[in-house]
Amino acid sequence: MKTIHRAFSIFVLVALLMTLGLPSCTALAAEADLQRVPAGERLPRFIDDQGLLTPTQAAKLTAKLDEVSERHKFDTVVAVISSLQSGSIKGREARLYAADFFEQNGFGFGHDLDGIILLLATEDRDFGFSTFGFGLKAFTDAGQEYLEKLFLPHLRSDDYFKAFMVYADAVDDFLTKAKAGKPYAPGNIPLTASELAEYRLWTVGGSLVLALVIALVVIAIWITQLKTVRKENVANAYVREGSMVLTTQRDIFLYRQVYKDKRPKSENKGGGSFRSSSGRSSSGRSGKY
DSSP states (O other): OHHHHHHHHHHHHHHHHHHHHHHHHHHHHHHTSSOOSOTTOOOOSEEETTOOSOHHHHHHHHHHHHHHHHHHTOEEEEEEESOTTOSSSOSOOHHHHHHHHHHHTTOOBTTTTBEEEEEEETTTTEEEEEEETTHHHHSOHHHHHHHHHHHHHHHHTTOHHHHHHHHHHHHHHHHHHHHTTOOOOTTSOOOOHHHHHHHHHHHHHHHHHHHHHHHHHHHHHHHHHHOSSOOOSSOGGGSOTTSOOOOOOOOOOOOOOOOOOOOOOOOOOOEEEEEOTTSOEEEEEEEEO
């Protein structure tokens, strides 16, 4: 009987310790959300905690990211998480979270950690990308804006596989340009597919409007040539000379109306150079999709 009582007491004590220790373990996991792998190890270049892609899509994207990364010696990473509010630091911009995620999970080639990461936080539809090392030269501020224009429309339509593949292809293109000494910068950034389609639409529409205006002018000239009686704006022909004399002439200002419109504020987006939590130089952009 004493043996049974002792065993029961030990069981209760172990259960109590596990119950008391559970919050601490949960808190520890939340604090170490970025410390996902031990030093010297690394995650795959596509991390999908939310299951946005099918296994087939994930495998194809991972192979693409690996190929671009190894060929350029420049880690190209995509990470999908639930929220930016996890971990020890709350409310970070997506680009800052992405930079820490990149560093603390073993990514980056060489001493300067050459590479780039695109991070999505699906809960509030945040996105951000950050780059290190050679990426600071390859992805100028103007180039980053262009990169965003390439993949962001696909994110907004929830076509995640297309967005990630476009991002990977764009990184390949950016690096090729930069290694040739011609990184994307103001003056050499091409139009995106949507901008090109819009430009063509405006060109065709403008040509039609111009043709219509020319046609209307020609018709108006023809109409005026058919009239023998012309409209007069004044009645001088009906006034006898000298019969009307103005002794006083005044211009009287009655009133005026002033309309003021509030200048709209542009959407606040984080962008430009910054330092990661380790103090390393980085650059990137944040926003909503």
